[in-house]
Amino acid sequence: MRLSFDEIQGEISRAFIAHGMSPDKAATCARIHTETTNDGVYSHGTNRVPRFAEYLDNGWVDPAAEPTLIKEFGPIRIYDGNMGPGILNALYAVEQGMALAQAHGLAMIGLKNTTHWMRGGTYALAAAQRGFVSVMWTNTESVMPPWGAKDSRLGNNPFVLAVPRAAGTFPILFDMALSQYSFGKLGVMQLAGETLPFPGGFDQEGQVSYDPATIIDSRRVMPIGFWKGSGFSFMLDILAAALTDGSGAAELDCKGMGSCGGASQVMILIDPRKLSSAETFEEHLLRSIGHLKSSPPLAGSNGAAVPGEGVLRFRAAHAEQGIFVDDKIWSEIKAL
Amino acid sequence: MRLSFDEIQGEISRAFIAHGMSPDKAATCARIHTETTNDGVYSHGTNRVPRFAEYLDNGWVDPAAEPTLIKEFGPIRIYDGNMGPGILNALYAVEQGMALAQAHGLAMIGLKNTTHWMRGGTYALAAAQRGFVSVMWTNTESVMPPWGAKDSRLGNNPFVLAVPRAAGTFPILFDMALSQYSFGKLGVMQLAGETLPFPGGFDQEGQVSYDPATIIDSRRVMPIGFWKGSGFSFMLDILAAALTDGSGAAELDCKGMGSCGGASQVMILIDPRKLSSAETFEEHLLRSIGHLKSSPPLAGSNGAAVPGEGVLRFRAAHAEQGIFVDDKIWSEIKAL
Numbered sequence: 001m002r003l004s005f006d007e008i009q010g011e012i013s014r015a016f017i018a019h020g021m022s023p024d025k026a027a028t029c030a031r032i033h034t035e036t037t038n039d040g041v042y043s044h045g046t047n048r049v050p051r052f053a054e055y056l057d058n059g060w061v062d063p064a065a066e067p068t069l070i071k072e073f074g075p076i077r078i079y080d081g082n083m084g085p086g087i088l089n090a091l092y093a094v095e096q097g098m099a100l101a102q103a104h105g106l107a108m109i110g111l112k113n114t115t116h117w118m119r120g121g122t123y124a125l126a127a128a129q130r131g132f133v134s135v136m137w138t139n140t141e142s143v144m145p146p147w148g149a150k151d152s153r154l155g156n157n158p159f160v161l162a163v164p165r166a167a168g169t170f171p172i173l174f175d176m177a178l179s180q181y182s183f184g185k186l187g188v189m190q191l192a193g194e195t196l197p198f199p200g201g202f203d204q205e206g207q208v209s210y211d212p213a214t215i216i217d218s219r220r221v222m223p224i225g226f227w228k229g230s231g232f233s234f235m236l237d238i239l240a241a242a243l244t245d246g247s248g249a250a251e252l253d254c255k256g257m258g259s260c261g262g263a264s265q266v267m268i269l270i271d272p273r274k275l276s277s278a279e280t281f282e283e284h285l286l287r288s289i290g291h292l293k294s295s296p297p298l299a300g301s302n303g304a305a306v307p308g309e310g311v312l313r314f315r316a317a318h319a320e321q322g323i324f325v326d327d328k329i330w331s332e333i334k335a336l
Numbered sequence: 337m338r339l340s341f342d343e344i345q346g347e348i349s350r351a352f353i354a355h356g357m358s359p360d361k362a363a364t365c366a367r368i369h370t371e372t373t374n375d376g377v378y379s380h381g382t383n384r385v386p387r388f389a390e391y392l393d394n395g396w397v398d399p400a401a402e403p404t405l406i407k408e409f410g411p412i413r414i415y416d417g418n419m420g421p422g423i424l425n426a427l428y429a430v431e432q433g434m435a436l437a438q439a440h441g442l443a444m445i446g447l448k449n450t451t452h453w454m455r456g457g458t459y460a461l462a463a464a465q466r467g468f469v470s471v472m473w474t475n476t477e478s479v480m481p482p483w484g485a486k487d488s489r490l491g492n493n494p495f496v497l498a499v500p501r502a503a504g505t506f507p508i509l510f511d512m513a514l515s516q517y518s519f520g521k522l523g524v525m526q527l528a529g530e531t532l533p534f535p536g537g538f539d540q541e542g543q544v545s546y547d548p549a550t551i552i553d554s555r556r557v558m559p560i561g562f563w564k565g566s567g568f569s570f571m572l573d574i575l576a577a578a579l580t581d582g583s584g585a586a587e588l589d590c591k592g593m594g595s596c597g598g599a600s601q602v603m604i605l606i607d608p609r610k611l612s613s614a615e616t617f618e619e620h621l622l623r624s625i626g627h628l629k630s631s632p633p634l635a636g637s638n639g640a641a642v643p644g645e646g647v648l649r650f651r652a653a654h655a656e657q658g659i660f661v662d663d664k665i666w667s668e669i670k671a672l
Contacts, residue, residue: 073441073610075411105409108442108606133575135471135604146640149631153640161571163578174571176564198535198562206634224561226534228512231643234628235497235510239469242499242620245612250627268471268604270444274409276581284578291586292570295485298542304482304489307567 001330002322009034012049015336019056021063025088032087036119038323040314043184044119046325050332051258052116060257061085061115067092070112070245075104078244081114086260090117093267094126094134101132101269109267112246114138116260121175121308123267124162128171131278133270136160139240140260141252144179144223147230150206152220154233155249156182157240162308164272166282173308178233179221186212186221199226240264337666338658345370348385351672355392357399361424368423372455374659376650379520380455382661386668387594388452396593397421397451403428406448406581411440414580417450422596426453429603430462430470437468437605445603448582450474452596457511457644459603460498464507467614469606472496475576476596477588480515480559483566486542488556490569491585492518493576498644500608502618509644514569515557522548522557535562576600 009030016026029052037045055061065084069077077096081089093109100107117123117138127134140155156179163172181189181200189196190212199208201215201222208222209215215222223229241248246264247255255262272281289306297303318324345366352362365388373381391397401420405413413432417425429445436443453459453474463470476491492515499508517525517536525532526548535544537551537558544558545551551558559565577584582600583591591598608617625642633639654660 071611074439076441076606076610078611103410104440105412106442106444106604110611133579146628146631148637149633149640151631153628153631161568161575163571163574172571172574174567176561176568180561180564224564225512225516226560228516228560231510231641232497232512234624235499235508235643238499238508238621238624239497241624242617243469243606243608243611245616245620248620248624248627250623253627268442270412270579272579274412275407275414275446275579280581281578284581284584285574287586288570288574288577288584291584291589292482292489295482295487295489297485301484304485305567307571 001325001327003325003330004322005034005038008037008046008323008325011333012046015049015053015333016056018336019053019063021056021085025063025085028091029085029087032091032118032122034323036122037325038315038318039311041119041121042324042326043182046329046333048118050329050336053336055115055258055261058258060261067111075100075107076110078110078112081111083113083115083262086115086117086263087122089114090123090265091126093265094123094269097267097269098127098130098132101271105271105274107269109269110244110246111265111267112244114263114265116258116263117265119175120158120160121162121173124160124175125171125173127269128162128164128173131164131271131273133164133272134160134162135268136266137236137240138260138263138265139237139248139252140263142249143219143221144230144233145202145206145220146234147223147227153249154223154230155237155252156221157233157236159236163285165285166278170312171308172285172306173311176224178223178229178236180224181221183216183221186216190216240266337661337663339661339666341370341374341659344373344382344659344661347669348382351385351389351669352392354672355389357392357421361399361421364427365421365423368427368454368458370659372458373661374651374654375647377455377457378660378662379518382665382669384454386665386672389672391451391594391597394594396597403447411436411443412446414446414448417447419449419451419598422451422453422599423458425450426459426601427462429601430459433603433605434463434466434468437607441607441610443605445605446580446582447601447603448580450599450601452594452599453601455511456494456496457498457509460496460511461507461509463605464498464500464509467500467607467609469500469608470496470498471604472602473572473576474596474599474601475573475584475588476599478585479555479557480566480569481538481542481556482570483559483563489585490559490566491573491588492557493569493572495572499621501621502614506648507644508621508642509647512560514559514565514572516560517557519552519557522552526552576602
């Protein structure tokens, strides 16, 4: 169905209040879930609302917890998220990061004992819209086997980069999980009875598989770049855990507090205005975008895309037709 | 053949002096090429020496140039590499970065108008051996088509992460180019008459290819993670260019000053001693390594590897048998 931003936010907010959140916090979380849906990232917008309510019910997220500062040194701050809502913790963290980056030119925020931040791009986009470059990642529980081994020990650890554009221009936003396909995508392919175009994971015996049903069954998805993404995921996990004195996949796999329950996150923010004028900075971006777009499209393709440009197409379509919400998900949210 | 460290360094140093470098600079560059070879990264060690000499002859690298500071703000410094030797520029940059990170806890160095830094891991390893965490990357000329398009517009942009271990323990070192296979690896597979196990690039028409000869011919290698690495490469390119006010692939592709001639680089350094004790930090690493290694190896595999652990195997083998140098490469170096 198609709904307005306010209808969606209002209903999600009501659901979160019914599951124990304060009205203020519920409104903020509901806004982020709605913005995420409006940007076309349905998996972490409306579609994720029932699971978040379940986490509140299970006591895996403390709706009242606030982040507390545990360490600071110059442009670095480390916070304990105290198992509060991942969205609120990450919004708080990026605000602190921007203030520090404004003062120092560069800042790093670590956040431990936090919970699922939903769409990582939310925080990088917030920073880019205020003029900051960012590099952010979170660790997660294990869903991928290390290269050469059988059982999952690596998270799909989202890694996010964003770059601000000239005023009024949507930022460049790159938001990738380190698994080649998400479980959501595998489910869609399975329903359609399709085989994956590229290796998507492993069967129970550790053999490479292109079959979505086999991979969903084994719960072992493929890291991007095979052996390369396997190493990259491990690095993001240990960096997040060791820099924040927080949990890595080793602990997250034992906690059993849902997806990302107790995760560690790192946000590095840079203020490019300390280094060059907005005009010079934008000229670089325009030159690079022009270069990228000058590559002729393959037959049947729209051609090279600038990371994040799909967001604007979703926003335009949603503005015209209303925001798309899956009927079944909407019924679930209404019933919460 | 097998040679000693001193024999290799001495011969490379002699060759660089013969091509116009000062004895001091030649000795340092030769040391790095020899260390790189000793660590098993032959492609950017001895094997790269003849090409570097050619770049000196072509005037693509200025052997006498020194980096100059062009901007600074708090924990950030941007240098112009003045087309000097990439190794010397990057060694200088990482030293400045460590000094800044020691003072501020966190630092960023940008370097523009530099030349090929050879093995990116050299600088991250240097930082890790002095106790610093690092995130580093360089941009390069285009060798990969953007996803959905035909002609190459993306560099294989090496991305490097390193984490220090307890004193006396080799750091965790992750050093990846964003192409799934290097041209060197493709050449080896072609000679062996083998097909690639995973998609390695594209043919002239933009179709995915597993054939090394086809890919070498088209010069279009595959980004890691297909559409994901395509976006990641673009981000690293624009970040390096825009943050340093330097060149991106758009300019590098036009300059025609060899591989990475005029490249832009970013090094972010973190001093974890400002955040926790060495013991606590090491405990996190040990826990994560133990978790990774607990995944049972696949049949025929050595099992999960910690990034960088292969380096120690090469060093041990080289210490026992002498350092391996390809006979043909050694003759070429002797003839320089």
